[in-house]
Amino acid sequence: MRRPSVAIAAALSLSLLTSCQVAPGTGQSNFNIVSAEEEAKMGAEAHPDIMSQFGGAYDDPKLQAYVAGIGKRLAKNTETPTAPFRFTILNSTVVNAMALPGGYIYVTRGLMSLAGDEAELAGVMGHEIGHVTGRHTAQRHSQAMAANVATGVLGAVLGAVTGVGGLGDIAGLAAGAYVQGYSRDQESEADSLGVRYMATSGWDPDSMATFLAKLREQSRLEALLAGQSPDKIDEHSMFASHPRLIDRVKEAAALADKGGSRQGAVGREAYLANIDGMLVGDDPSEGVVRGRVFSHSGLGIRYEVPQGFRLSNGTKAVTAAHSDGSVIRFDMGPEAHGDMTNYLQSQWAKGTRLANIEAITINGMPAATGLARLNTNRGAMDARLLAVKDGKAVYRLMFLTKPQATADHTEDFRRTTYSLRHLTEAERGQIKPLRLRIITVKSGDTVESLAEKMPYDDHKLERFRVLNGLSDTASLKPGQKLKMVI
Known part of the structure; x- marks a missing residue:
């Protein structure tokens, strides 16, 4: 009775391992079990998550149309000129660009601030289009599924012998692979395709190399602002992986040399005219960071972090990081039920053992604080939790330190705690983008x-x-x- 199940599992495995499709961008046959229709569905399902994570679409229809025009010009010169592509500027300060299967291409306004001309932006967008036409996400997804089905086949075979069944959660594992980075070969392939699309569309392909160099300098600046050595970025950077950025600069420059199309347009004047007036830094509707102070005119509050901490405003939380690994995290929690000590222990930190729970008042607002020792992916960390009630709103501050650094930051954290206060009307009016x-x-x-x-x-x-x-x-x-x- 069990032998047929083994045969079916083996047949399924063989079917997966012999499934190949041609990627339009490269013309090469690659292992891929995801259809174009399934890719479109994957992109459509992931699109809302991208929009949520990166602040939604930037509210500037004219600039959105300008960028979409660059994207459409590139897309017309791909191997699939009639395929649907959607181009979006994300309302995020993060310097980033990304692509989803099905033709969803994104650039952040942070990246657009860094680019100096149309050709540099076209290089970024051409690279992301290359990930789509190269069907890189589908290949990655297929490989993950094959690996997990192979694991499942082994489980089925063992189950046939031992009576223990179960293929495992293939969907969950594949989803984990879906968000992993591209391989070195795929990044280089996307560079090659992007250079081709740029040159064919009339832009100078050398600009891909110049922008990659700017990404490297931006990464060095980010390290400097974080109190780290800028030299580290050539080995560890979100832009330097698969392959390392310094290698990609050289590779992209070599690709541009091969093309022989150095007469392409740069489009600096048009680009600068279009980005003139673009929002830089935080969107005031999400609060703003000015030095060591975070202010939110909508909420009417502000607080200040200690010297040595660098504030960063995200869509879900505001974080302040120190070079010693300490972190201050600010966010908003659900409405409190009961007093704040109850909120702290029963709502926010439910299931966590808290010590030294204390009810306090922060500039007229009821609050509670408590201590915990947490096990994190960076090891044991001391955590001080602070919950503050302001009408129906609840503000939460979490102070995280390595145990050996806790004493050094105790007084600093106390000052940050009591710096949380309401803005005056004059201060609200001074918050300008x-x-x-x-x-x-x-x-x-x-x-x-x-x-x-x-x-x-x-x-x-x-x-x-x-x-x-x-x-x-x-x-x-x-x-x-x-x-x-x-």
Whole structure:
């Protein structure tokens, strides 16, 4: 009775392992069990998650249409010119671009701030289109399914012998693989396809290499702002993996050399004109970070983190990180039922053993705090939880430290706790968004004098250089167009 099940499982495994489809972009046959219709469904299902995670679509129809026009021009010069593609600017400061199967292509406004011309943006979008036409997600998904079905086949065979059945949760494992990064070969393939689409569409393919170099400089700046050595990014960076960014710069430059199409357009003036006035940094509707202070005009609150912590505003939480691994996390919780000590123990930290639970008052708002020792993926961490009630709203602060660093931050965390307060009407009115403005260099202007006008508390010169792709030795010429944050 059990032998047929083994045969069916083996046949299923053989079917998976012999399933190949041709990727339109490369013309090569690759292992792939996902149909084009299934890819479209995968993209449609994942699209809302991407929108939620990255702040939704940026609210600027004119700029959205401009970027979509660049994308459509590229798409018409792919191997599938009639395939549906959807292009979206995400309302996020993160410098990122991504693609979903089914033709969903995304760039963030953070990435658009970094790009200096149409060709650089076209290089990014061409690369992401290459992931779609190369069917890289489908291949990754198929490989994950095959691996797990093979595991399931082994389980079925063992079950036939031992009477223990179960194929395992293939769907869950495949979903885990779905969000993993592309392989080195797939990244290089997407570079190759992107260069091809750029050149055929009339843009200078060298711009892919120049933008990859800018990504490297942006990563170095991020490390500097986080109090780390910029030199680390060549080995560990979200942009440097599969392959490392420094290698991809060289590879993309070599691909551009092979094409021989160095007469393509750059489109700097048109690009700068379109991004002039674009939002930079936090969207005020989600609160803003100014140095070590987070303020939210809608909620009417603000708080300040200690020296040495760098604030970062996300869609679900505001985090402040220290170079020693300590973290301060701020978010909002569900409405409290009962007093705040009950909320702390029964709602927020339910199931966690808390010590030293105490009811306190923070600038007229009822609150409660407590301590816990947590096991995290970074090892044991001390956690101080703080829940503050403001009408029906509940603000939550979690202070995380490695045990050996807890004492060093105790007083700093106390000050942050009591810095949480309501904004005055005058303070609410002062919360203005930062915007990207295109300026014209005047006689006497220098990199240093212009950088000093940047509205930041630290590393103004480095920020200005990276924003404009200026080297350490670059000089300015009157009439030159540059980006400035105002």
